[in-house]
Amino acid sequence: MPKKIIAILFFTFCLLAFGQSKKIVYDLKIQGNKKVKTSFIKMISDIKAGTVLDSTLLENDIIRLKRLPSVSHAYYQVFHSEGDKYNVFYNIEENFTLIPSANIFTTNDDEFAYRLGLSEFNFLGRSIILGGFYQKDIYDSYAINLRAPFLFSKSLGLAINYQDLTTLEPVFFDNSSSNYKYNNTSYEVLGLYQFDFNNRLELGLNYFVEDYQYKSGATNPNVPLELNVHKWLAKGIYEFNNLDYNYQYISGFRSLFNFQYVTSTDVILPDFFIGWNDFFYFKRIGRKGNWANRLRLGLSSNDETPFAPFSVDNNLNIRGVGNIIDRGTGVVVLNTEYRHTLIDKNWFVLQGNVFVDSGSWRNPGGDFGDFGKSQNVRIYPGLGIRFIHKKIYNAIFRLDYGYGITPNATQGFVFGIGQYF
Structure with a gap:
């Protein structure tokens, strides 16, 4: 049975x-x-x-x-x-994918710089990105980039970058600073691999030459007036991406980890490592709102050098602060903003935003207590507006005004194409 x-x-x-x-x-x-x-x-x-x-x-x-x-x-x-x-x-x-780009930034010190570029984001109809830019920041700079994430298969691609960047860089030492003409000429090759829907990896090498030439400001016998150094950089980038897009609205979480190890031919600029992780979180608020957040945590070798790798800059982390006003060997930055759609038509969106950019840096050779020191903390609330074309890729014209509320703060406008983060 x-x-x-x-x-x-x-x-x-x-x-x-x-x-x-x-x-x-x-x-x-x-x-x-x-x-x-x-x-x-x-x-x-x-x-x-x-x-x-x-x-x-x-x-x-x-x-x-x-x-x-x-x-x-x-x-x-x-x-x-x-x-x-x-x-x-x-x-x-x-989307329309032949896109010009423009970034213009000023502060109340009458600094003015701009970057103009042109990129095709769908070269050969296969989402290959081919582009470049010209920058005027006292000196001339330019770059050419090729990125083909699906060149060999749906998982395997390649990126090639060339850059000739020249700026006037502040160098900080002995509670004073000086200005150097800084040039970085680099050649980079990266392999791109996507494990699955959410996870991808980039690995590659970068050969570059850094050239420093003293222009003005304080001097020190231990800080050279001229420096030309050849370097190799090994780079790794790991991304987890779970973002979902609905035109101008974004929701979800993304983590982007970047690690680099740099070898040098000069003891003035020794070998060092640098790593940072950007955490992004986006949430829809009601029918027209979007809450956007970026948290950056970063550390590098803690050498007591005036050429520390993390900078405080208008275009990177704190809107309104100025163009490279300080440097450090560690960074904690939080950018949070609320974006609200004011007008939404078939092809056009007008969006306003309220933001707070805040951060702190570790001094070269310092300790983690530097992050809590008032002179290293910067807080910049502000307002902005976005003009968005819904049928052109990254056609987001932004204008932000940041106003510092911490000691010795500045204020200024930051204009660019694309969301700040």
């Missing part, structure tokens, strides 16, 4: 298992794309003809597509074909 019951149960299980046939993708069709290659979209998609129809894979594919610079929005549709087979349609709304 028990054997008979077991046989009946086994037969019933088999009927249930085979009676519930899986839904199969008969074909994947792409609609709405004009410049993005259909073959490219199919290559990076998890859903393919002959695979099981899986709602999780569908959602992941759509989020992946919306992360591409060439796509402003995407959604899917599923239609029954025959039997257990279904047709899947990915509907694409494309």
Whole structure:
């Protein structure tokens, strides 16, 4: 009797298992794309003809597509074909991807600098980024960049960068400072690998030459007036990305870790490491609001050098503070802002924002107590406005005004293209 019951149960299980046939993708069709290659979209998609129809894979594919610079929005549709087979349609709304860029920054010290660039974010219809920029910050600078994250497969790509950057850099020592003409000429190659939907890795090498020439300010026998150093840099970047985009609105969490080890040919600029992690958190607030946050934690070798790697700067971390006003070997920065959509039309968005940028730095050769010292802490609340074109990639024209509330603070405007973070 028990054997008979077991046989009946086994037969019933088999009927249930085979009676519930899986839904199969008969074909994947792409609609709405004009410049993005259909073959490219199919290559990076998890859903393919002959695979099981899986709602999780569908959602992941759509989020992946919306992360591409060439796509402003995407959604899917599923239609029954025959039997257990279904047709899947990915509907694409494309961005215009030949994008100029501009950054202009000033402070109440009448500093004025700008950067102008041009990039194609969908070169050859395969989301290859090809671009460059020209910068005027007292001196001339330029760069050329190529980034092809899907060059070899949906997981493996390559990036190549060349930069010739020249600025007037403050160097801090003995409670005083001096100004140096600083030039950095670099050549970089990176391998790009995406493990899965959320995780990716970059590994590569950078060869560069740093040149310092004294211009004005304090001097010290231990600080050279001229310096030319050849260096190698090994770089690793690891990203976890769980962000979801809906036009100008972002939700989710992202973590970006960057580690570099630099070798030097001069004892004045010794070998050092530098690492930092940016944590991003975005949350929709109601129908028109977006809360955005970035926390940066960073440390480097704690050498007592006037050439410390972390800088306090308008365009990097604190809006309104000025152009490279201080340096350190450790950094804690929190940027938080509330973005509110004021006008939302078919192609145009006007967005206002209220922000607080705050941070502190560890002095070269100092200790972790430096982070709590009042002279190292900077807090800059401010207001901003965004003009957003919904059909052009990163066409976000921003203007922010930051006003310092900590001792010896400044204030100033920061203009740029793209959200600040």
